[in-house]
Amino acid sequence: MRRLTGSTSFHLVSMCLLAIGLSGGFSLQANSMEKPGVNTIFSERELQTAAWIRDAARQDNLSYKILESLTTEVGPRMAGTPGDARAVAWAESKFKELGFDKVWKEPVTFPSWKRGVEKAEIVSPFPQPLAITALGNSIATPDNGLVADLIEFASLKDLVAAPPEKIKGKIVFINHKMQNSNEYGLVVPGRSSGASEAARKGAVAIIIRSVGTDSHRFPHTGVMRYEAGVPPIPAAAMSNVDADMVARMIKRGKPVSLKLELSSSANGSYTSYNVIGEITGSELPNEYVLIGGHLDSWDLGTGAIDDGAGCAIAMSAAEFIQRNRIKPKRTIRVVLFANEEQGLFGGKAYLEAHRQQISRIQAAAEADLGQGPVTKMSSFVRAEALPLVKQMQMVLAPLGIEAGDNNAFPGPDMGDLRLAGAASFGLALKADDYFDLHHTPDDTFDKIEPARINQAAATYAVFAWMAAQAPLHFGSGPELEKLNKK
Amino acid sequence: MRRLTGSTSFHLVSMCLLAIGLSGGFSLQANSMEKPGVNTIFSERELQTAAWIRDAARQDNLSYKILESLTTEVGPRMAGTPGDARAVAWAESKFKELGFDKVWKEPVTFPSWKRGVEKAEIVSPFPQPLAITALGNSIATPDNGLVADLIEFASLKDLVAAPPEKIKGKIVFINHKMQNSNEYGLVVPGRSSGASEAARKGAVAIIIRSVGTDSHRFPHTGVMRYEAGVPPIPAAAMSNVDADMVARMIKRGKPVSLKLELSSSANGSYTSYNVIGEITGSELPNEYVLIGGHLDSWDLGTGAIDDGAGCAIAMSAAEFIQRNRIKPKRTIRVVLFANEEQGLFGGKAYLEAHRQQISRIQAAAEADLGQGPVTKMSSFVRAEALPLVKQMQMVLAPLGIEAGDNNAFPGPDMGDLRLAGAASFGLALKADDYFDLHHTPDDTFDKIEPARINQAAATYAVFAWMAAQAPLHFGSGPELEKLNKK
Numbered sequence: 005m006r007r008l009t010g011s012t013s014f015h016l017v018s019m020c021l022l023a024i025g026l027s028g029g030f031s032l033q034a035n036s037m038e039k040p041g042v043n044t045i046f047s048e049r050e051l052q053t054a055a056w057i058r059d060a061a062r063q064d065n066l067s068y069k070i071l072e073s074l075t076t077e078v079g080p081r082m083a084g085t086p087g088d089a090r091a092v093a094w095a096e097s098k099f100k101e102l103g104f105d106k107v108w109k110e111p112v113t114f115p116s117w118k119r120g121v122e123k124a125e126i127v128s129p130f131p132q133p134l135a136i137t138a139l140g141n142s143i144a145t146p147d148n149g150l151v152a153d154l155i156e157f158a159s160l161k162d163l164v165a166a167p168p169e170k171i172k173g174k175i176v177f178i179n180h181k182m183q184n185s186n187e188y189g190l191v192v193p194g195r196s197s198g199a200s201e202a203a204r205k206g207a208v209a210i211i212i213r214s215v216g217t218d219s220h221r222f223p224h225t226g227v228m229r230y231e232a233g234v235p236p237i238p239a240a241a242m243s244n245v246d247a248d249m250v251a252r253m254i255k256r257g258k259p260v261s262l263k264l265e266l267s268s269s270a271n272g273s274y275t276s277y278n279v280i281g282e283i284t285g286s287e288l289p290n291e292y293v294l295i296g297g298h299l300d301s302w303d304l305g306t307g308a309i310d311d312g313a314g315c316a317i318a319m320s321a322a323e324f325i326q327r328n329r330i331k332p333k334r335t336i337r338v339v340l341f342a343n344e345e346q347g348l349f350g351g352k353a354y355l356e357a358h359r360q361q362i363s364r365i366q367a368a369a370e371a372d373l374g375q376g377p378v379t380k381m382s383s384f385v386r387a388e389a390l391p392l393v394k395q396m397q398m399v400l401a402p403l404g405i406e407a408g409d410n411n412a413f414p415g416p417d418m419g420d421l422r423l424a425g426a427a428s429f430g431l432a433l434k435a436d437d438y439f440d441l442h443h444t445p446d447d448t449f450d451k452i453e454p455a456r457i458n459q460a461a462a463t464y465a466v467f468a469w470m471a472a473q474a475p476l477h478f479g480s481g482p483e484l485e486k487l488n489k490k
Numbered sequence: 491m492r493r494l495t496g497s498t499s500f501h502l503v504s505m506c507l508l509a510i511g512l513s514g515g516f517s518l519q520a521n522s523m524e525k526p527g528v529n530t531i532f533s534e535r536e537l538q539t540a541a542w543i544r545d546a547a548r549q550d551n552l553s554y555k556i557l558e559s560l561t562t563e564v565g566p567r568m569a570g571t572p573g574d575a576r577a578v579a580w581a582e583s584k585f586k587e588l589g590f591d592k593v594w595k596e597p598v599t600f601p602s603w604k605r606g607v608e609k610a611e612i613v614s615p616f617p618q619p620l621a622i623t624a625l626g627n628s629i630a631t632p633d634n635g636l637v638a639d640l641i642e643f644a645s646l647k648d649l650v651a652a653p654p655e656k657i658k659g660k661i662v663f664i665n666h667k668m669q670n671s672n673e674y675g676l677v678v679p680g681r682s683s684g685a686s687e688a689a690r691k692g693a694v695a696i697i698i699r700s701v702g703t704d705s706h707r708f709p710h711t712g713v714m715r716y717e718a719g720v721p722p723i724p725a726a727a728m729s730n731v732d733a734d735m736v737a738r739m740i741k742r743g744k745p746v747s748l749k750l751e752l753s754s755s756a757n758g759s760y761t762s763y764n765v766i767g768e769i770t771g772s773e774l775p776n777e778y779v780l781i782g783g784h785l786d787s788w789d790l791g792t793g794a795i796d797d798g799a800g801c802a803i804a805m806s807a808a809e810f811i812q813r814n815r816i817k818p819k820r821t822i823r824v825v826l827f828a829n830e831e832q833g834l835f836g837g838k839a840y841l842e843a844h845r846q847q848i849s850r851i852q853a854a855a856e857a858d859l860g861q862g863p864v865t866k867m868s869s870f871v872r873a874e875a876l877p878l879v880k881q882m883q884m885v886l887a888p889l890g891i892e893a894g895d896n897n898a899f900p901g902p903d904m905g906d907l908r909l910a911g912a913a914s915f916g917l918a919l920k921a922d923d924y925f926d927l928h929h930t931p932d933d934t935f936d937k938i939e940p941a942r943i944n945q946a947a948a949t950y951a952v953f954a955w956m957a958a959q960a961p962l963h964f965g966s967g968p969e970l971e972k973l974n975k976k
Contacts, residue, residue: 075735076616076735076738077616079616079617079618080618086617130562130564130565131572132573133566135931220708220932221932221934222707245934245936248935248936249562249565249792249934252935253562306735444707445621445707446706448731449734450705
């Protein structure tokens with residue numbers, strides 16, 4: 005408790021909690037589970053501290069302010085652009101300003117891609133322009149664009165099943181409507197693999213219905229891949245509104261001809277950085293809880309929900325602990341990953357740089373599904389740590405957070421860490437409206453609601469503090485690596 | 491009733507109404523108000539027919555289908571563009587296809603304006619692109635754009651009050667937020683007059699917060715005017731989202747510098763057309779009820795709510811009467827006006843062409859505030875016709891339509907007709923969400939709800955039929971012209 009002496013705000017509240025018995029309302033069963041000489045569960049005092057963090061951090065507005073700063077002062081920060089470099093500088097400076105104990109960056113090198121002109125119009129029978137955007141990695145069309153008839157498919161699956169003679173020389177239009185936020189995984193393969201599937205059958209280009217749940221005239225960008233050995237063709241997305249309109253044209257039965265003009269291109273190699281800030285642990289500084297988000301965004305919006313929110317949630321969670329002088333035993337490390345959008349480059353680089361120290365990761369959890377709130381916490385830890393996880397879930401329950409299973413996905417940039425044996429947590433963010441804004445110009449700060457992001461920041465603060473303070477190692481290492489392979 | 495014999499659908503329903511006494515539930519007081527030899531109110535049979543139109547037309551989906559056709563087959567149709575010419579051809583063809591008795595067009599000549607490149611970005615201290623659009627009539631910037639510091643004003647009024655030395659050499663930013671749909675008249679002067687007010691004080695350009703109620707990253711275009719004798723400067727609008735962001739930058743206290751690039755320009759003279767279709771009256775074919783909307787739209791969206799909806803409502807209302815063989819005594823004339831957006835050119839041309847026959851207009855009402863529903867009906871008629879208006883209001887009451895006063899505004903293209911003495915009606919459309927979409931790329935067909943537009947079409951059908959069938963002339967002519975001037 006030495007650490008706490010200087011923290012008036014925490015100290016007072018903590019005393020109040022003790023005095024009036026507001027220790028969270030859940031059964032602690034502390035003594036019954038302790039083994040002689042080893043704490044295997046959190047002490048009552050630790051649970052009180054965690055409950056205080058939960059309630060006080062929720063009243064804190066720092067995550068909102070950090071996100072306001074990032075979106076206003078940096079804005080779009082697509083990997084490999086000047087915005088990327090500005091974001092890295094902002095992150096280093098912000099970590100320092102927030103009083104993190106250590107701040108550094110680690111290089112991440114990747115092939116860069118640049119957007120250019122992007123235009124499409126229906127040429128006949130009903131000439132009108134469409135709202136489109138190039139998919140990330142798309143090659144350009146010829147200089148003055150290309151014109152061909154559209155052929156519509158309801159899904160990638162239908163394209164794969166179609167005879168090549170119907171497709172040759174045409175522009176493939178995949179009109180797969182994403183009905184709700186659970187369908188991202190179902191619909192997104194059309195974006196990532198559609199071009200090569202279409203090209204294999206002789207298509208000259210592909211234009212997909214945006215992978216998104218809104219009805220506004222915003223196309224959704226996102227990354228695509230060319231399959232080796234298949235000729236690359238230009239790839240774009242039109243807004244859901246335009247997809248509805250083009251489908252109405254096609255229904256009239258005459259050939260519908262589209263002109264597509266893209267000047268996007270590969271742009272050499274670029275080195276960006278994972279930017280890292282640490283709150284050093286008091287007893288086991290070499291072990292750390294890893295939280296974070298990805299610093300890059302797409303270029304159309306200002307990356308408020310994807311993933312400025314995740315960066316702000318993780319930074320503010322750690323800063324809250326630092327500011328209130330309640331350092332836990334282990335270190336809390338916040339990583340803002342480089343270039344998630346174009347292929348998880350930051351996450352892969354982090355794994356390569358730290359592969360030999362997987363067992364030093366006490367727990368890993370990334371925020372990358374918007375502004376919150378968190379609705380569920382799941383884990384991926386050794387069996388001995390499950391009682392601790394249960395206690396963490398009980399502390400978080402008053403925030404409306406359900407207990408999940410022990411098969412957590414820690415987030416896109418940390419998925420490979422789990423495969424390498426890192427103990428992982430999944431703090432599920434409510435994503436009902438996430439895919440309305442995702443990868444569009446409309447991903448902007450005005451969409452952020454303080455109550456939502458503050459709940460998520462409080463949840464991460466509780467999670468990070470408890471995991472870092474836990475009396476047991478959560479099991480990162482060969483044991484969990486093996487469990488992945490079962 | 492001879493006219494009705496062939497209309498099975500109407501006839502059957504009409505008989506049913508008589509049989510089960512469903513005549514609308516309002517007190518008719520027919521006999522008490524009749525004068526010997528002259529009907530001064532609608533007969534019970536006429537009221538039954540009107541009630542049948544109300545209920546049957548509401549089940550009809552033609553307005554929705556017409557609008558689907560216009561937005562899909564024509565799309566954007568800004569005055570003076572190829573889309574304008576396609577819209578005129580579409581309208582002539584659609585009137586004929588719908589079985590109107592007479593279809594013709596009347597020329598409307600106006601100065602044409604073309605949009606070009608439109609880009610803006612914050613240059614310093616926080617470089618990022620903005621979502622902007624040129625205002626209609628704006629001149630271009632120099633070829634590579636212009637760069638200057640922004641100076642923010644909360645409203646046009648504040649700009650007018652500001653000392654010139656603060657403005658000279660700067661880009662004026664009017665950040666007047668439209669809080670709800672009632673504030674259009676309050677906020678729009680900044681768009682129309684802001685450029686000349688700014689230029690008078692030495693500003694090099696103006697960029698306004700969009701006049702609109704949404705929080706999406708769409709700029710709202712709209713027309714502006716240069717005052718004679720004041721140097722023209724480029725004029726643009728940024729989205730509400732961008733205005734919030736730029737205001738956050740300015741709040742940080744350092745100069746905020748913006749680069750603006752527009753290549754819009756005047757484009758000579760263009761002749762478009764008011765396209766007109768008539769259902770000829772059975773007894774007084776030279777008198778007519780005038781309904782309509784404007785055929786032109788802005789170019790960013792497909793003009794679904796502004797004003798494809800108005801065109802579709804008026805066309806379907808008249809067609810419903812024709813299809814059901816319930817022609818009223820007077821003619822119903824549907825006018826789809828040319829170039830409302832850039833200065834009411836179609837309305838002015840109509841007045842000039844028909845100024846000598848104002849007294850032939852039984853009643854005038856334009857639909858130009860979206861898809862409905864209609865919430866109120868007001869009138870501008872001579873006193874003797876007020877009992878008829880009251881009956882019309884009673885027939886419409888079950889649609890949720892309130893009775894208004896006798897000082898109706900008949901719509902933008904018909905406003906001058908009222909000033910010239912035309913009896914007028916105001917069928918107020920519910921506009922809560924209208925200014926979310928107005929003049930943006932998001933003004934598209936998917937926003938249309940059949941129940942809303944069908945209610946509006948039914949209202950116009952009832953209004954047009956009753957006004958055309960009315961036993962009294964509503965008073966168009968010198969008497970009402972004088973009333974305007976009181």
